[in-house]
Amino acid sequence: MSERGRRTGVASEVVVLLFSLLVVGGFVAVALWMSNSTADSDIAGLEMTFDIDATIERDEGFFVPYAITNHTASGVAAAEIWIEVFDGERMMETAEIRVEFLPVESRQEGLYVSRFNPADYEFRGRLESLLYP
Amino acid sequence: MLRTVHQRTTRAKSNRDWSAQIRDGVRGLASGFLVGIPVVFTVDTWWLGDQLSPDDSLLLVLFAYALTLAAVYWIGFRRGLRKGWEHWADAVEALALAMVVLLVVYLALGQLGPGRSIVTILGRIAVASSPVALGIAIANHLLPRDARRYEPDPGDAAALRKTGLLRSIDRFWMETAAAIAGAGFLCLSIVPLDDLSAIASNVPLGNLPWILVMSLVVSYVIVYAAGFAGESKRQHWRGALDHPITETILAYVVAILVAWGCLMIFGRITIDSPATEVYVKTVLLAFPASMAAAAGRLAV
Numbered sequence: 001m002s003e004r005g006r007r008t009g010v011a012s013e014v015v016v017l018l019f020s021l022l023v024v025g026g027f028v029a030v031a032l033w034m035s036n037s038t039a040d041s042d043i044a045g046l047e048m049t050f051d052i053d054a055t056i057e058r059d060e061g062f063f064v065p066y067a068i069t070n071h072t073a074s075g076v077a078a079a080e081i082w083i084e085v086f087d088g089e090r091m092m093e094t095a096e097i098r099v100e101f102l103p104v105e106s107r108q109e110g111l112y113v114s115r116f117n118p119a120d121y122e123f124r125g126r127l128e129s130l131l132y133p
Numbered sequence: 134m135l136r137t138v139h140q141r142t143t144r145a146k147s148n149r150d151w152s153a154q155i156r157d158g159v160r161g162l163a164s165g166f167l168v169g170i171p172v173v174f175t176v177d178t179w180w181l182g183d184q185l186s187p188d189d190s191l192l193l194v195l196f197a198y199a200l201t202l203a204a205v206y207w208i209g210f211r212r213g214l215r216k217g218w219e220h221w222a223d224a225v226e227a228l229a230l231a232m233v234v235l236l237v238v239y240l241a242l243g244q245l246g247p248g249r250s251i252v253t254i255l256g257r258i259a260v261a262s263s264p265v266a267l268g269i270a271i272a273n274h275l276l277p278r279d280a281r282r283y284e285p286d287p288g289d290a291a292a293l294r295k296t297g298l299l300r301s302i303d304r305f306w307m308e309t310a311a312a313i314a315g316a317g318f319l320c321l322s323i324v325p326l327d328d329l330s331a332i333a334s335n336v337p338l339g340n341l342p343w344i345l346v347m348s349l350v351v352s353y354v355i356v357y358a359a360g361f362a363g364e365s366k367r368q369h370w371r372g373a374l375d376h377p378i379t380e381t382i383l384a385y386v387v388a389i390l391v392a393w394g395c396l397m398i399f400g401r402i403t404i405d406s407p408a409t410e411v412y413v414k415t416v417l418l419a420f421p422a423s424m425a426a427a428a429g430r431l432a433v
Contacts, residue, residue: 012154017222020229024198027232028191031255035187075184103183105250 045071046079046102048125052118064112064123070102077101078131083112086122096128153212158230161210161269163355164276165231167428168268170421171319173238173261176328179335182257190252190259194228197263201227204270211273224270231265232258241344243337276355276431308380308430312387315429316422320395323418327401333413341416348388348423353381355427385419388426392418 051065066083070076078100085093093116102108114123172178185193202224209215211223235258239245245254268275323329336344357377393415396402402411 012151013222016154016158016226020222020226023229023232024194024225027194027255027258030251031187031191031194034252034255035191074186077184101180101183103250103256104186104252106183106253 046076046081046099046127046130047071048081048083050112050118050123050125052123055118057117060115062114062117064114064118065109066112066125067107067109068099068102068125069107070104072104074132075101075103076130076132080128080130082126082128084124084126085114085116086124087116087120092116092121157211157272158226159354160276161227161230161272162234163351163427164210164272165227165234165265165269166351166355166424167275168271169231169234169261169265170238170424171322172264173235174323174328174332174417174421175326176331178260179244179257179332182260183253185252185256185259187252187255190255193259194262197231197259197266198224198228200263201266201270204267208271208274210269210271224266227269228262228266230269231262234265235261237347241340241347242332242335243340244335246337276428309383309387311429312384312426313391313429315425315427316388316391316419317395318429319425320392320418320422323421324395324399324401327399329396329401329414329418333410333417336413336417338409338413341413344420345416348420349381349385352384352388352423352427353377355424356381356384356430384426384430385423388419388423389415391426392422 047069049067049069051067054065056063068079068081076099078098079102081097081099083095083097084091093114095112097110097112099108112123114121202220205215205223205227206220209220209223210227215223236245239254239257244257393402393411396411396414396418402414
């Protein structure tokens with residue numbers, strides 16, 4: 001192999017290796033960063049939000065989109081959550097939903113069908129139990 | 134006068150220019166796809182990845198690196214004698230290739246979008262990186278560069294049966310049969326488990342055309358672009374059925390038909406199933422099936 005060809009060969013190997021180190025190093029860096037950022041998370045940090053503005057009224061019912069996000073430090077194998085509808089301090093409606101599996105920082109979206117218009121009533125989510133994998 | 138001849142053993146010189154680098158990489162990718170994609174098409178792999186913490190993912194990647202290093206040392210995916218730090222570098226490259234492949238596959242399957250956390254993505258890549266990286270690291274064994282597709286070893290049944298040059302049409306039927314066998318072998322290992330139903334419900338409909346295109350590209354790469362012996366001969370054929378593009382498309386059609394047939398046999402779809410369900414399941418299953426079909430064609 002000529003001197004020039006040998007140099008090209010070495011350069012190509014070095015470039016490929018550097019790119020590979022960048023990919024693997026990037027993976028390791030992100031994993032370490034995520035490991036630090038999730039270590040201090042709330043042990044029961046499931047967050048439930050209702051998208052009131054996107055509610056659809058149909059057949060005398062209100063389809064209210066909701067999202068449950070897992071801010072805990074580990075995945076959730078199962079969780080039972082109560083959706084409660086309040087008129088002031090008086091509970092008007094209640095229903096249980098079950099989350100089957102929710103990884104860390106993942107979100108599950110769904111629709112809750114209520115008899116009450118979320119524009120006039122307060123919708124709350126209450127965590128009842130949580131099961132870790 | 135006697136002259137002593139010192140016979141030196143010859144070793145394949147490593148040709149390390151850019152084209153060799155790319156060919157070795159592509160061949161490694163082809164091998165990684167063959168070994169790793171069936172694992173990706175197991176929904177338990179997804180769920181396991183979803184449950185991993187970032188620390189678990191790091192440990193798993195470390196394990197994958199150790200495994201890949203051992204495989205690279207004994208087999209490898211690069212041409213020529215490798216020594217010293219080159220083994221360590223090759224293992225890093227195999228692992229990086231595996232991660233890129235998995236990123237592309239999960240992207241095509243619509244698994245890297247809104248609602249997916251970075252931890253989930255890390256976990257899924259970590260779980261599947263071992264088999265894919267291992268597949269890349271054993272490319273020299275699984276898809277050897279000097280394999281002869283139409284010149285079987287003397288004594289092989291194929292060699293004993295062969296009495297003259299194969300006609301183009303004979304080659305076509307031989308390859309079609311090999312593609313059916315390869316695709317069927319893989320489909321029979323995926324369909325009975327019914328993981329496909331869970332995967333199908335997770336993959337957005339709009340991503341299926343990308344999966345179809347990827348199936349075609351990977352099949353082409355495995356058979357024509359990975360630098361196997363006989364590849365140049367194949368590219369010089371000029372029959373209608375022998376053109377690389379035509380042959381790749383025909384092999385994909387075979388993979389689609391085999392996938393559809395297996396889904397029907399195991400009752401995963403029926404005549405009454407909605408067309409969308411048939412479409413989703415068939416295209417999804419045809420992705421790994423097309424790779425197995427390509428491997429089958431290489432084995433002829």
